[in-house]
Amino acid sequence: MDIGTRYEPHTLENKWYKTWEENHAFEPKKDGNGKFSIVIPPPNITGKLHMGHALNIVLQDIVVRYNRMKGVKTLWVPGEDHAGIATQHVVEQYLLKEEGKRKEDFDRDEFIEIVWDWANKYRNHIRDQIRTLGASVDWSRERFTLDEGLNKSVRNAFVSLYNDGLIYRGKYIVNWCPSCGTVLADDEVEHHEDKGKLWYIKYPLEGEDGFVVVATTRPETMLGDTALAVNPSDDRYKDIIGKTAILPLVGRKLPIIADPFVDPKFGTGVVKVTPAHDPNDYQMWARHNLDMIQVIDEHAKINENGGKYKGLDRYEARKRIIQDLKNEEFLVKEENYIHAVGHCYRCNDIVEPLLLDQWFVKTKPLAQKAIEVVENDNIKFYPERWKKTYLNWMYEIRDWCISRQLWWGHRIPVWYCQDCGHINVSVEDIEHCGNCGSKNIKQDEDVLDTWFSSALWPFSTLGWPDETEDLATFYPTDLLVTGFDIIFFWVARMVMFGVKFMGDVPFHDVYIHQLVRDKYGRKMSKSLGNGIDPTEMVAQYGTDPVRFTLAILAAQGRDLKLDIRFFDSYRKFANKIWNAARFVLLNIDDYSKLELNEGDLKIEDKWILTRLNSTIEEVEKYIDDYLFDQAAKLLYEFFWNELCDWYIEASKNRLKLEGKEKLIVQNVLVKVFDSSLRLLHPFMPYITEELWQKLPIDKDSELLITAKWPISDKNLNFEKETQDFIKIMDLVREIRNVKAEMNIPQVQEVTLNYKVMKSLEDWFEVNKELISNLGFVRNIIQIEKKPESSATVYVDENMEIYMPLGDLIDIEAERQRISKKLEKIKKDIELYEKKLSNKNFVEKADPEVVSETNEKLEESKKQYEKLYHLMKEIN
Structure with missing residues (x-):
């Protein structure tokens, strides 16, 4: 049965993905044995999938296809994330560039409609990319974090937490991104080491000629100073505690307080206290009953409390204030200073701490059980070291600010009565106040943090809060595959919400995949221009080679260094599989099934069947333990080296025979090739499906994707013959090595001289023909001593083999x-x-x-x- 001379990946990909979908192959079997479920980490709709996404999807698909072939009722839920901050930011930038319009030029509903159009377009892009990677997700169950069902889940979760006293509203210092126009949670702020300045400023003491010097990295915030502080154990400043300083440029009186938070080693040991613009200063405000003055607004400009600096951008205000301090001789000095500065994780703008009314989740009561389930190994991390990372963060968890000042997202289900001030919290939209009956109510303008809806993902996607069949069957899920960078954003919150709302963990295993770096070990980034687009690699090399490359490099606990040349290497592997299939198919035209019996099998048959059994068992163990690279390496080694380089070579002469001898080797070839394609299928689904369809076997399924995983056959394990064949391979390798070292072509036939122990003469005689065929040996002659001008091929205590060189080379x-x-x-x-x-x-x-x-x-x-x-x- 001819399959064509060349491996053409894209023809196979288009054909088979469509076939799988049409045959509902991605949907769970109704009669499956047990269950396996997994939810895709929903990609943001703001851009293309990068190589980290590709790795994540490929590893999930390997496990999903493996479980499906094992006969397990398998569900992989796909979906996308509405990505509140990022999506609104991108759409706003698009409107400004293309139409010259800002968000405020539209009413809320008009703007949201525009974003929905944009989102639907980019959701299609994401779907196409997931399909490109061959992911066997159940598209009939696709979800979106902003779809109607998830909105119901989000509202139920919010109301439940509120009623349990776990959601509250209050005025606190929060992280504000002036560019995105919203608050950020603590873990959405990335701290970078920035080169800045430290300014030393004189603060005069009231009623005295003296002054104290204060060091600050943000002179613009001094407009909101309400105190100075020193450490109570700092002997240098004991005499000034309780005195009053005068705020330069403003004239405000500032009490000098003692607080253990102050670091005596920072600057001069005297710090300014600006409660409305620093979270630590805010804590001192609470401890010392200080005044609070906000001077920077939500646009990062100086507000009306800033006097003559009102309306200036924070950095322009800084320049003016520094100049004025110089002019009035308050500035002592400035020096270079490197310090950690908070940046928005989306737009990289510097975050401004602001005092705002926000909604928060009390996390400590939720974290307690989320810690227990990990400490008790109800949830296991792979690699295990990430368990400690998770727990360390959970022990120190802070309340989670969940309100965002956006229009795109799940609007907070809270209505404020404009008449009686009552706060109405409801799953359903309401038209009148539940307290006084007034219709003069107004819904909260803010939306919920995107991670709030994502935290519900493992059960909201299955229908919660409704008691659906999917929820009863597939929750808890079995595995989460994700990156280390969202352990805090996402993994921890899913565990807290899963335990809270479902009374059970959201998943049993968490596999933290590697960071994909470039070939030099550098992080891929736009600035370096070293990113590798997975869809471009698929277009160039084919999906199967890209998938296999990522799998074989995915060693637990080590970042993946990716060189484009690797894709070409595994494209060659796909070619090898294709050519091996052509050889098999061309040599089994007259094939008929035959029961394999030990007495009919030759040494090479017994060896390859034994190796097949071991490979099946080891690949299973590796996939079960998420050792994807080990499974891929073993399959590569087995198929290329053992099946192709040794067994197929050993079988060639026997396939030229007639009758039962030929039929035996045909059956061994078909059995091993069939099992190999099944083993390779989770890694390389397209080429294996195409080739498996050509095999003349009694198939247990119309499609390989739903066929049975191979089973190790204990009746076909032959340890003695396996050891004997390994000895033959060692010998042939040495023949090939000597030829290579002596510049003798591998296909040139040579003579071998040998000496063996009496006990091995029969063994050597039986295997002479096989050694000759594999090593291209013309004559094998027994000798008493080593001949002159000969190379040693093989020597041990039982055997000596030499290759005469006189007629082969110019010595x-x-x-x-x-x-x-x-x-x-x-x-x-x-x-x-x-x-x-x-x-x-x-x-x-x-x-x-x-x-x-x-x-x-x-x-x-x-x-x-x-x-x-x-x-x-x-x-």
Whole structure:
């Protein structure tokens, strides 16, 4: 059955994804054995999937396809995230650029309608990219974090938490992004080391000639100072505690207080206290009953409390204030200062701490059980070290600010009565106040943090709060695959909400996948221009090679260094699979099924069947333990090296025979090839589906995607013959190595001389033909002693094998060639040893570079020793 001479990936991809969907292959089997469920981490609709997304999706799909083939009732829920801040920001930028309009040029409903049009367009882009990666998600159950069902879930969750006293509203210092125009949760603020300045300013003491010097990184906030503070244990300033300072440029009187929070080592040890613009100062305000003055508004401009600086941008105000301090001789000095500055995780603008009324979730009561389920291993992290990261954060968890000053998102289900002031909290929209009956009510303008709806994802997608069949069947889910960077944003919150609302964990295993870096180990970024687009790689190399590349590099606990050349390597692997299939199919035209019996099998048959059993068992274990790279490496090694390079080569002569002998090898080939395609399917779904369809076997399913996972056959395990065949392979490898070292073509037939122990003569006689076929050997002759001008092929306590070289090579030319090669290798060894003896290199170079140099040194030494012995033998 001809399959064409070339592997053409895109033809297969278009055909088979459509076929799988049409046959509902992605939907759970109704009669499945047990269940396996997983929800996709919903990609934001604001952009294209990057290589980290691709890795995440591929690893999930491997586990999903594996469980489906194991006969488990398997559900993978797809969906997208409305990404409140990011989406509104992108749409606002688009409107400004394309139409010259701002959000405020529309009413709320008009703007939201525009965003919905944009969202639906980009949701389609996300779907296409997920399909491009071959993800077998159940599209019939697709969800969106802003769809009608999830809105119902979000409102129920909010009202339930509010009624339990776990949601409250209050005025607190929050992280405000002036660019995005919204508050951010603490874990949405990224702290970067920025180069700034430290300004030293004189604050005169009231009624005295003296002054104190205060150091600050933000002179513009001094307009809101309401106190100065020192550490009570700082002997330098004991005499000024209780005195009053005068605020430069403003003239406000400031009490000087003592507070243990003050770090005596910072600046001069005296700090300004600006309660409305610093969370730590806010705590001092509460402890000391200070005044509070807000001077920066939500646009990051100085407000009416800023006097003559009113209306200035915060940085322009800083320049003016510094100049005025110089002019009035209040500025002592300024110096360079590197410090951690909070930036918005979306737009990277510097965050402004502001005092605002916001909605919060009390997290400590929720965190208690979320800690217990991880400490008790009801939820396990892979790799395990992330468990500690999760717990450390949970032990120190702070209340979660959940209100956002946006229009795009789940609007907070709270209505304020304009007459009696009552706060109405309701799942359904209301028309009158529940307290006084007035219709003069107004809904809260804010929306909920996107992560609030995402925290409900494992059960809201299954229908909660309704008691659906999906919820009863598939919750809790079994696995979450995600990145380490959202353990706090998402994983922890899903655990808290899962335990709270469902009374059970949202998933049992959390696999934290690697960060995909470039080939030099650098993080991929737009600024470096080193990003690799997964859809472009699929277009160039095909989906299966891209998937296999990501899987084989996905070692637990190590970042993935990705070189585009790797995709080409595994495109070659796909070609190898295709060509092996062509060989098999071209040699089984007259195939018929035959029961394989031990007495009919040759040594190579027994070896490959035993190796197949071991491979099935090991691949299962690796996937069960989320060791995707180990599973992929084993499959690569088994298919390319063991099946293709050894068994197919060993079978070629037997396939030229007739009758039962040919039928036996055909059956072994078909069995092993069938099982190999099943094993490879979760990693390379398209090529395996295409080739499996061509096999002349009694199929247990119309499609490989829903076919059975192979089972290790204990009746076809042959340990003795496996060890014997390994000995044959070792021998043939040495024949090939000697040919390679002596520049003898691999296909050139040679003569071998051998000496063996009496007990091995029969073994050697039985396997002569196989050794000859695999090693391209013309004659195998028994001898008493080693011949002259021969190379040692193999020596142990039971066997000696030599290859006469006289008729094969120009011995003098080979002496010169090997001599030159030895000189070069010797120089390499000296270079590596010099590097490794250099203390600076060992201590300062990248550990991987040092390790690689050590490996090169060891390899060069081995090569030198081997060539040295060859030279001695020629001489």
